[in-house]
Amino acid sequence: MKLFTSVHDVPNIKQFVNDALALKASPYANQDLGKNKTLGLVFMNPSLRTRLSTQKAALNLGMNVMVMNMDKEGWALETQDGVVMNGSTVEHIREAAAVMGEYCDILGLRSFPKLNNRDEDYNEDFFTKFVQYCGVPVVSLESATRHPLQSFADLITIHETWNPLRVGANAKPKVVLAWAPHVKALPQAVPNSFAEWMCKAQQENMLDFTIAQPEGYELSEDFTTGAKIEYDLETALNGADYIYVKNWSSYKEYGKVLTYPDGWMMNNEKLGLTNDAKVMHCLPVRRDLELSSEILDGPNSLVIQEAGNRLWAAQAVLKTMLEELK
Numbered sequence: 465m466k467l468f469t470s471v472h473d474v475p476n477i478k479q480f481v482n483d484a485l486a487l488k489a490s491p492y493a494n495q496d497l498g499k500n501k502t503l504g505l506v507f508m509n510p511s512l513r514t515r516l517s518t519q520k521a522a523l524n525l526g527m528n529v530m531v532m533n534m535d536k537e538g539w540a541l542e543t544q545d546g547v548v549m550n551g552s553t554v555e556h557i558r559e560a561a562a563v564m565g566e567y568c569d570i571l572g573l574r575s576f577p578k579l580n581n582r583d584e585d586y587n588e589d590f591f592t593k594f595v596q597y598c599g600v601p602v603v604s605l606e607s608a609t610r611h612p613l614q615s616f617a618d619l620i621t622i623h624e625t626w627n628p629l630r631v632g633a634n635a636k637p638k639v640v641l642a643w644a645p646h647v648k649a650l651p652q653a654v655p656n657s658f659a660e661w662m663c664k665a666q667q668e669n670m671l672d673f674t675i676a677q678p679e680g681y682e683l684s685e686d687f688t689t690g691a692k693i694e695y696d697l698e699t700a701l702n703g704a705d706y707i708y709v710k711n712w713s714s715y716k717e718y719g720k721v722l723t724y725p726d727g728w729m730m731n732n733e734k735l736g737l738t739n740d741a742k743v744m745h746c747l748p749v750r751r752d753l754e755l756s757s758e759i760l761d762g763p764n765s766l767v768i769q770e771a772g773n774r775l776w777a778a779q780a781v782l783k784t785m786l787e788e789l790k
């Protein structure tokens with residue numbers, strides 16, 4: 465594995481989930497694998513979970529770790545070729561990425577979209593150039609269009625908490641990605657990635673997947689083919705086993721926050737329509753705007769366990785990359 469950016473980089477997702485759960489059971493079983501190997505984590509945007517869980521995963525594997533907040537501590541990077549750098553940019557990504565590849569055996573990169581130009585964001589211009597020039601394996605820490613470590617952890621969480629013997633359980637878990645309100649324009653990366661992983665899991669007969677969003681918030685079909693699309697939240701919630709709550713800005717009217725009907729924030733009343741569903745969110749979450757406190761503080765929330773599984777997702781990815789460096 466030279467690149468981890470999407471579910472398409474994983475040959476067998478069922479096996480990968482089991483690999484991650486085996487690491488959860490024996491976190492220090494592979495300390496020799498990362499000896500004298502360095503992981504570099506490069507952030508163009510803020511992070512809590514991704515930063516801490518990926519660092520810890522590397523340490524569990526015996527790696528050294530360096531973290532660079534390029535947005536605050538690095539030079540302003542130029543990504544265009546053939547331009548005279550006489551403006552605000554100080555260093556070209558060609559040199560910066562290649563130098564980081566000199567110091568690190570594996571690199572991780574977080575680079576959010578600008579949400580201005582859809583083609584530029586969806587071509588993953590920054591991420592693609594970084595991969596091209598750094599010369600070492602790269603793990604996405606969330607790019608413009610995907611967040612694979614989050615989605616892998618989400619699938620691990622669904623798999624380890626699903627109880628087919630529960631009274632009234634569906635044959636397979638009904639999983640619903642439910643759009644939620646926000647006050648800022650957020651990327652589509654998390655829902656794109658979640659949808660991509662859930663559609664793959666649905667193909668593997670692991671679950672049934674529905675996406676519920678207001679008109680105008682449809683995601684790109686590149687990520688949602690196979691999902692059932694609903695525009696009425698309560699219809700989608702009917703009989704659901706897992707509700708994955710997340711806000712995203714419009715893909716169609718790119719980067720825009722559109723008006724939407726009332727009633728899109730999950731609360732206990734809406735939870736009553738489900739099959740006593742577990743509620744997930746990647747965090748950070750805006751309490752009582754995106755998701756109600758009564759759910760976050762209640763028995764149906766999985767958000768902390770879900771965040772905990774980010775460690776095992778990252779450790780499974782790094783272990784796979786290290787095994788190929790041997």
Ligand SMILES: CCC[C@H](NC(C)=O)C(=O)O
Pocket residue numbers: 650651652653654746747748
């Ligand atoms: C893990 C989520 C990161 C980011 N969230 C915010 C608040 O920018 C997003 O919605 O993509």
Ligand SMILES: NC(=O)OP(=O)(O)O
Pocket residue numbers: 510511512513514515606614746747748
């Ligand atoms: N869910 C997630 O990736 O959180 P951070 O943005 O805090 O890393």
